[in-house]
Amino acid sequence: MFVARSIAADHKDLIHDVSYDFHGRRMATCSSDQSVKVWDKSENGEWHCTASWKTHSGSVWRVTWAHPEFGQVLASCSFDRTAAVWEEIVGESNDKQRGLSHWIKRTTLVDSRTSVTDVKFAPKHMGLMLTTCSADGVVRIYEAPDVMNLSQWSLQHEISCKLSCSCISWNPSSSRAHPPMFAVGSDDSNVTYGGKVQIYEYNENTRKYAKAETLMTVTDAVHDIAFAPNLGRSFHVLAIATKDVRIFKLVPMRKESTSTGPTKFEVQIVAQFDNHNSQVWRVSWNITSTLLASSGDDGCVRLWKANYMDNWKCTGILKGDGSPLTGSSGQPSAMSTVLGSSVQSSQNALNGMSAGR
Amino acid sequence: MEEVDVEPTITNIPAISDGKHMGFAWGPGDILVYETRYKASGSGCSFIHEIRKDEDIYSPILRKLFNESHHIFVGLQTIREDLPSKRDVNAQLVRKNPHSVFYSDIHFITLFSGTILTLICFLLKVSILLAIELIWNLCEVLFIDAAPAGSLLLHLLDWVRLHKADVDEKAREVLQSESPAEHRDYWDVVVSYVLQGRLEEVRQMLVKQANLQPAARSMYKQMDTLLSKMPFYNPGGTQTLTEFDVKWRHWHEEVDRCLQDNSFASNRHLELICKILLGDEDTLLDHKELLGTWYHFLVTRLLFCHPTVKLTELHYYAQSCMTMFLDSRSVPEPLDNILLAAFEFDIHQVIKECSIALNNWWFVAHLTDLLDHCKLLQSHNLHFGSNLREFLLLEYASGLFTHHSLWQLAVDYFDHCPEFGRVYLELQIERVPLETERKALKVLRVCEQRQMSEQVRSICKIMAMRALRNNRLGSALSWSIRAKDAAFATLISERFLQDYCAKGTFSDLDLIDNLGPAMLLSDRLTFLGKYREFHKLYGEKRFREAAKLLLSLMTAKIAPQSFWMTLLTDALPLLEQKEVSHQSYLERRVTAWCCTLFYIIFKSHYSIHCYC
Numbered sequence: 012m013f014v015a016r017s018i019a020a021d022h023k024d025l026i027h028d029v030s031y032d033f034h035g036r037r038m039a040t041c042s043s044d045q046s047v048k049v050w051d052k053s054e055n056g057e058w059h060c061t062a063s064w065k066t067h068s069g070s071v072w073r074v075t076w077a078h079p080e081f082g083q084v085l086a087s088c089s090f091d092r093t094a095a096v097w098e099e100i101v102g103e104s105n106d107k108q109r110g111l112s113h114w115i116k117r118t119t120l121v122d123s124r125t126s127v128t129d130v131k132f133a134p135k136h137m138g139l140m141l142t143t144c145s146a147d148g149v150v151r152i153y154e155a156p157d158v159m160n161l162s163q164w165s166l167q168h169e170i171s172c173k174l175s176c177s178c179i180s181w182n183p184s185s186s187r188a189h190p191p192m193f194a195v196g197s198d199d200s201n202v203t204y205g206g207k208v209q210i211y212e213y214n215e216n217t218r219k220y221a222k223a224e225t226l227m228t229v230t231d232a233v234h235d236i237a238f239a240p241n242l243g244r245s246f247h248v249l250a251i252a253t254k255d256v257r258i259f260k261l262v263p264m265r266k267e268s269t270s271t272g273p274t275k276f277e278v279q280i281v282a283q284f285d286n287h288n289s290q291v292w293r294v295s296w297n298i299t300s301t302l303l304a305s306s307g308d309d310g311c312v313r314l315w316k317a318n319y320m321d322n323w324k325c326t327g328i329l330k331g332d333g334s335p336l337t338g339s340s341g342q343p344s345a346m347s348t349v350l351g352s353s354v355q356s357s358q359n360a361l362n363g364m365s366a367g368r
Numbered sequence: 369m370e371e372v373d374v375e376p377t378i379t380n381i382p383a384i385s386d387g388k389h390m391g392f393a394w395g396p397g398d399i400l401v402y403e404t405r406y407k408a409s410g411s412g413c414s415f416i417h418e419i420r421k422d423e424d425i426y427s428p429i430l431r432k433l434f435n436e437s438h439h440i441f442v443g444l445q446t447i448r449e450d451l452p453s454k455r456d457v458n459a460q461l462v463r464k465n466p467h468s469v470f471y472s473d474i475h476f477i478t479l480f481s482g483t484i485l486t487l488i489c490f491l492l493k494v495s496i497l498l499a500i501e502l503i504w505n506l507c508e509v510l511f512i513d514a515a516p517a518g519s520l521l522l523h524l525l526d527w528v529r530l531h532k533a534d535v536d537e538k539a540r541e542v543l544q545s546e547s548p549a550e551h552r553d554y555w556d557v558v559v560s561y562v563l564q565g566r567l568e569e570v571r572q573m574l575v576k577q578a579n580l581q582p583a584a585r586s587m588y589k590q591m592d593t594l595l596s597k598m599p600f601y602n603p604g605g606t607q608t609l610t611e612f613d614v615k616w617r618h619w620h621e622e623v624d625r626c627l628q629d630n631s632f633a634s635n636r637h638l639e640l641i642c643k644i645l646l647g648d649e650d651t652l653l654d655h656k657e658l659l660g661t662w663y664h665f666l667v668t669r670l671l672f673c674h675p676t677v678k679l680t681e682l683h684y685y686a687q688s689c690m691t692m693f694l695d696s697r698s699v700p701e702p703l704d705n706i707l708l709a710a711f712e713f714d715i716h717q718v719i720k721e722c723s724i725a726l727n728n729w730w731f732v733a734h735l736t737d738l739l740d741h742c743k744l745l746q747s748h749n750l751h752f753g754s755n756l757r758e759f760l761l762l763e764y765a766s767g768l769f770t771h772h773s774l775w776q777l778a779v780d781y782f783d784h785c786p787e788f789g790r791v792y793l794e795l796q797i798e799r800v801p802l803e804t805e806r807k808a809l810k811v812l813r814v815c816e817q818r819q820m821s822e823q824v825r826s827i828c829k830i831m832a833m834r835a836l837r838n839n840r841l842g843s844a845l846s847w848s849i850r851a852k853d854a855a856f857a858t859l860i861s862e863r864f865l866q867d868y869c870a871k872g873t874f875s876d877l878d879l880i881d882n883l884g885p886a887m888l889l890s891d892r893l894t895f896l897g898k899y900r901e902f903h904k905l906y907g908e909k910r911f912r913e914a915a916k917l918l919l920s921l922m923t924a925k926i927a928p929q930s931f932w933m934t935l936l937t938d939a940l941p942l943l944e945q946k947e948v949s950h951q952s953y954l955e956r957r958v959t960a961w962c963c964t965l966f967y968i969i970f971k972s973h974y975s976i977h978c979y980c
Contacts, residue, residue, distance in 0.1 A: 012379040012419050015398065020414040026391065026402050029416060034801040035396035040416070079830045082837055101837050135826075159859060185822075234406065243791040292406040297394045298799060299766050299792060304392055304399060310384075312392045312401055313376075319759045325376045329392075329401055329419060331384030 012327055018058045022048065024070075032076045039085055041071035047087055047097070049114065061112045062099075067091045072128055078135040081158050085114065086141055088130035094120040094143045098161050117161035122151055122169075129178045133193075136185040140167070142193065144176035150195055150211075152220070168220055172209055174199040177234055180249070184241035189263060189274065190215065192223070194249055196233030205230040208251060210261070212273040223273035224261065228280070229253055235293045239300035248281070252294040255285040256305045256315065258323065282323040286313060302326075383415045396799060397421075397770030421767075430730075433497070434768065437734050438777040444741055445784045499703050500731050502531050506710050507718065507735060510679065511744055517678040518601040518609050521670055525565055528667045532660065535560045539569070549576040555637050560658050562644050563668045567595045570641075590631055591638050594623055594645065601675065613676050620646070647672030653692060662693035663707055679713075686711035715739060719756070733757075733764035733781075758785045762792055769796045779814055790818070798823055802831060805843075812850075825851045832856055841867070842876030845893075849883075854890040861892040865899075865931060874900055891926045899931075902938070915942045936962060 020026060024043035031038050038058070041047045049062040069091030077084035083099035097114045125146035133140035139155040141164070152168040155161055174197035182192040191213040199207065205227035212223040235252035246262040262277040287307025294305045303315040314327040384390055384403040391404040395418075402416045509515070509523045535557065542551040554573070561570045571592055578588035599615045601607075607615075623645050632638040643651040647669055652659070659665045666689040670677050677685070686708055694700060700708070702725035709717035722732045740757040765781035768774045779797075782789040797815060802808040808831050815823040828851030835844035841863055848856040868874055880900045887897040898921055905914035918939055921927055927935055 012377065012421055014379075014381060014417050015420040016418040017383065018416045018418070020402065020416050022414045025404050026414055026416070027404060029391060029393040029400055029402060031393055031395045031400070034799060036801050036803075038393070038395075038400070040402075042414075080826060080833060082833050099837075101839070240795060242788060242795065290406075292389060293391065295392065295394055297399075298396070299762075299795060301763070301766070302394075304394065306390050306392055308389070310388055310390055312390045312399075319756055327376050328378045329381055329390065329399075330378055331388055331390060331403065332380040332382065333385040334380065334382045 012329070016056070016058075018050070020048070021060070021063075022046070027071060028073045030074050030076060033079050037076075039074045039076065041066070041074040041087055043070040045069065045071060045089075047071060047074055047085065047114075049085070049099075049112070062114050064114060066095060066097070066116075067093065069126075072126070073130050075131055077132045077139065080135055081139050084117075084139075084161065086130045086132065088127035088143055090126045092121070092123050092125060092127060092145075094123075094127050094130045094141070096120075096141065096155075096161055096164070118164050120151070120153060120164065120166075122166060123147060123149065125175075128176060128198075131179050131181060133181050133191065134183050134185055137191055142179055142181070144172075144179045144195060146175045146177075148172045148175050148197075150176060150179060150193075170211060170220055172197065174207070177232070178236045180236045180238045182238045182241070182247055184247070186241065186243075188245070192247075193220075194236050194238060196236040196251065196253075198232040198234055200232045202230045207231065207233045207253070208236060208249075210276070214273065221273045224276045224278065226251075226259065226278060228278075229257070232290075234290065235295075237294050237296055237303075239296045239303075240298065242300060247276075248300065250294040250296065250303050250305075252291040252305060252307075254290055255283055256287070256291050256294060256303070256307075256313075257284075258282040258303070258315075281321075282315070284313075284315065284323075284325070286325060287311065379419065381417055381419070383417075397767075431774070434730065434774060434777060437730065438780060441734060441737065441784075442780050444738065496726070498531075500726070503703075503706055503710070503718075503722065504731070504735065505530065506707060507739075510682075510710055510713065511715065511739060512742055514679060515603075516609075517676045518612060519603045520679060520682075521667075521675045521677055522601060522603070524667045525671060528664050529564050529566070532564065532664060535564065539573075547580075548573075549580045556658060558637070559640065559644070559655060562641055563652075563655065563659060563664070565600075565668070565671050567598055571595050584635060587632060587635060587638060590626065591641065594619075594626065594642075597622075598645070609676060616675060644668075645672060649692070656693065659693075662690045662704070665689050665693045666711075683712040715744060719760075723760075729760060729764035729767060733760040736760050755787070758787055758789070761785055762788060766792065766796065769800075772801075775800055776810075776814075783818075793818070794820055794823055798826060802827065805831070825853065827851075829853055829856065832860075836860065836863075842879045845876070846879060849886045849889055849893075852889065858890040858892040861890065861896040862928070864896055865892075865928070869931075869934065874903075892928065895921065895926045895928070895931075906938075906942075911942060918942065 020040055022040065022042035022044050026040055026042050029038060029040050036052045038050045038052075039047055040050070045065050045067050046063055047066045048060050050058045051061045052058055066087050067089035069089045071087050071089045074085060074087045077086070085097040086094060087097070088094040096117045098117050100113045100115055102111065102113050120141075120143065123143065123145040127143050127145050130141065130143050133142060133152070139158050139161075141153045141155075142150060143153075144150045148171060150168075150170040150172060151166055152170075153164040154167045155164050157163060172195050176195050177198035178196040180194050182189075182194075189212075193211055195209050195211070197207045197209075206225040207229045208226040209222055210224040210226075211220045213219075214221050229251060231254040233251055233253045237250045239248040239250065241247070246260055249259045249261060251257045251259065258281040260279045260281050262279070264275045264277055284305075287305065287309045289308035291305050291307040294303060296303055301316060304312055305315065306312045310331055312329040313325050314329075315323050316326045317323050381390070381401055384401070388403045389406050391402050393400045398418050398420045400416050400418055402414070505527055509520075509527055513523055515523050538553055538560070539557045542548050542553050542557050545551045548554060554577070558570055558573045561567070561573065574588060574592060574595075578585060578592075581588070597619055599612060599619055601609070601612050623642060626632065627639070627642050627646065632642050640651065644655075649669070652665060652668060656665075659668065663686075666685055669689060670685060674681075674685075690700065690704060690708060694704075702721060706718055706721045706725065709721055719732055719736055722735065723729075726732065736757045737760075761781050762785055765778040765785075768778040768781075775796075779793060782793040785792070797811060797820070800807075800811050802811065808827060812824060812827055815827065828847045832844045832847035832851060832853065835841075835847060841860055845857065845860045845864070848860055864874065864876075864880070874880060877900070880897060881904070883893070883897045887894045898917060902914055902917045902921065905911075905917060918935065922935060922939075
């Protein structure tokens with residue numbers, strides 16, 4: 012792997028989150044400087060900042076894009092106990108020429124009494140729904156019934172998880188085979204009790220979310236959590252960032268027809284890695300769920316991949332080396348050393364090639 | 369594949385200090401990283417780095433390769449199961465494999481020099497491609513052709529000659545000189561030809577030398593005779609292998625006699641050739657630079673010691689040749705291991721070694737696919753044969769998907785992965801950026817051909833939303849119709865009607881006039897279409913029909929309440945038209961409408977008053 016490009020983000024303080032939009036042509040960054048910036052990728056691959064504005068009165072922890080079916084919509088959450096929804100307004104033609112766009116606030120969600128630690132949109136087949144979780148241990152699910160009017164959001168569910176929450180992840184699967192489901196992670200540091208990851212499932216009959224599973228084996232603080240894209244499997248895969256990287260498999264057990272409660276799961280641990288040596292702060296899957304990336308206290312980002320036989324191992328490490336940034340962008344690293352000098356003779360043959368044939 | 373314990377590659381990121389945390393975000397084909405601090409404060413160096421994998425799918429050389437191999441891949445998939453033999457599979461390919469791509473690209477490469485670094489990268493790519501071709505051709509010889517003893521050696525000889533074409537270059541140089549026999553490379557060329565078993569060329573070269581040394585004419589004649597009599601197996605001929613073997617032994621003995629008789633003792637070059645013809649190991653090893661590689665050594669040795677070698681005997685010779693050729697200092701390199709695994713018929717090992725050595729999945733995926741089609745993966749006891757094939761193809765195709773145009777090739781690969789191909793395609797095709805309408809239509813076509821209705825709906829919805837935000841109502845409407853999104857179509861029709869109320873005219877008349885059956889998608893849309901039709905009729909002074917239409921609009925109850933006043937206003941002039949039949953009926957309807965309208969207004973007005 013190589014550094015293809017470096018972008019000067021120009022935030023005045025730490026960047027806490029970077030989020031690509033659905034198509035990978037735009038990204039949003041948020042920072043402790045209380046602002047969010049939106050960047051657009053041009054045809055030649057260069058990133059240009061097309062908007063930068065103050066969003067909160069505290070550090071902005073996360074920023075996330077809604078599905079483009081709903082337009083150009085962002086949500087952000089902050090230490091200032093609020094989450095906000097932003098929509099891009101198509102500007103004057105002057106602005107377009109100057110490559111600028113405007114974002115306006117559609118709503119502020121003020122229900123939390125503590126820092127809002129994560130904000131995520133639910134899968135698009137559920138409509139335009141936003142979920143937040145806070146340090147006060149409450150998960151809130153909001154819905155915008157009219158997608159053309161983003162200033163109207165109603166609080167549909169308020170779920171108390173009893174422990175301070177740090178992260179949420181929706182199961183992205185839109186299969187009818189299972190109801191909507193999300194996982195919540197808690198960064199409560201008391202290790203005497205487990206259950207730092209809870210799974211909630213929607214119940215069609217009660218029209219409420221009920222707890223389906225608690226992962227009791229996760230006793231340390233959880234900093235991040237991510238469901239893998241489903242790929243037509245019957246089971247779910249969940250990655251957790253705690254004092255190590257853990258990957259769980261949740262296999263739904265067959266429900267009796269009379270059962271009205273949430274699905275029971277068989278929980279299996281698929282992999283556990285402590286290469287980061289200490290806390291793992293973020294985990295995230297790539298689009299096809301073939302690669303998992305994790306970031307930890309050792310200052311590295313590690314990439315994990317399952318081989319054909321479903322054995323997981325680390326396939327790459329990204330490590331800061333503190334070297335100064337050079338002006339030029341990178342080149343792919345030389346692969347010649349891999350194949351070695353026995354290839355030399357083939358290379359010599361290159362000279363004779365066109366003549367020989 | 370079980371993993372060899374290969375250490376993960378480490379990529380250094382500049383401008384992020386050792387010990388600082390690193391945040392990241394997955395993107396299409398890359399990953400963004402930035403310095404941050406979790407659960408702590410402090411200022412950060414705010415650079416965001418875009419990290420990409422080494423495999424350069426944007427390289428023009430590889431692009432051609434991808435295109436050609438895609439062509440072959442698709443052709444291979446459509447070959448019927450009932451083809452009798454692997455030979456037919458190969459025949460179908462018509463040897464139109466990566467081989468052809470490389471040579472046509474040589475000119476391409478020479479045009480594309482650029483900076484030294486780019487040039488080096490290119491040469492590296494080319495050398496890797498050449499190595500790949502070497503491996504591929506060997507796999508063809510061993511696994512697909514799988515020739516019996518006799519023919520096998522001939523194929524191997526072809527293989528070596530193909531990859532050692534520098535001899536001809538040198539030969540040309542020598543022959544074009546003033547006195548070829550005195551050229552300093554003359555004997556090198558002659559020996560190289562001998563090593564490759566190209567005895568005709570050897571004879572031609574030696575004639576020149578013979579002419580220069582009339583005194584030694586008889587010696588040269590003797591050598592010429594020996595060379596001309598070396599038997600080569602003819603697969604199409606009537607001679608059996610045994611007969612050939614006998615003949616070959618006789619010849620071998622004759623050469624040996626010449627050596628023992630010291631027939632060539634006075635000419636060290638001819639004596640050398642004689643020893644090579646006998647397959648003398650030490651002599652061969654003395655000419656490592658001319659041989660170049662251990663596998664050349666292997667084939668030459670077999671040619672002059674055991675031309676009737678069988679497939680199953682190869683691996684004995686391969687290992688020993690490699691050991692003899694590589695001196696104690698050098699360690700076998702990945703390419704050597706791959707070739708050795710091939711000679712040992714360990715297909716699984718070949719695939720594994722290739723996956724490790726080569727970053728791009730291209731080669732491994734195609735090779736595995738080919739072997740699977742020849743039913744070789746099963747026969748070699750890889751019980752997960754076809755699934756391994758699919759695993760590799762999915763990896764390869766997913767890599768292509770992030771490219772702005774190669775994604776179209778990837779689609780075909782997914783189509784031929786029966787287990788996960790479709791779901792991978794569904795997942796990834798949604799992410800293809802829809803920069804232009806044209807591209808969106810391309811993507812849609814792919815989805816529609818495969819009945820991916822949810823993806824079709826989603827893409828159309830995205831385009832409709834985008835158009836609506838940019839106030840392009842006509843475009844938004846046509847996309848909603850394509851998405852079969854009734855709710856959205858209703859919304860946009862409302863906008864059209866609002867626009868009409870505000871401006872008095874319709875925009876996008878072409879679209880509305882030609883809605884056809886799509887009009888039925890939503891009530892509001894139907895109303896819009898019919899209302900416009902009413903306007904047209906009125907404009908054409910076809911008042912009777914206009915009135916009839918207006919009447920039906922009023923009675924059908926699809927008119928939005930907000931529009932009733934407008935309809936009534938439209939009705940009034942019609943009442944004055946003499947041609948309008950059912951005038952009294954129209955009058956009655958209009959009157960009834962007015963009453964209803966006033967009642968509603970009155971009611972709402974009255975309600976407000978009540979609550980004040």
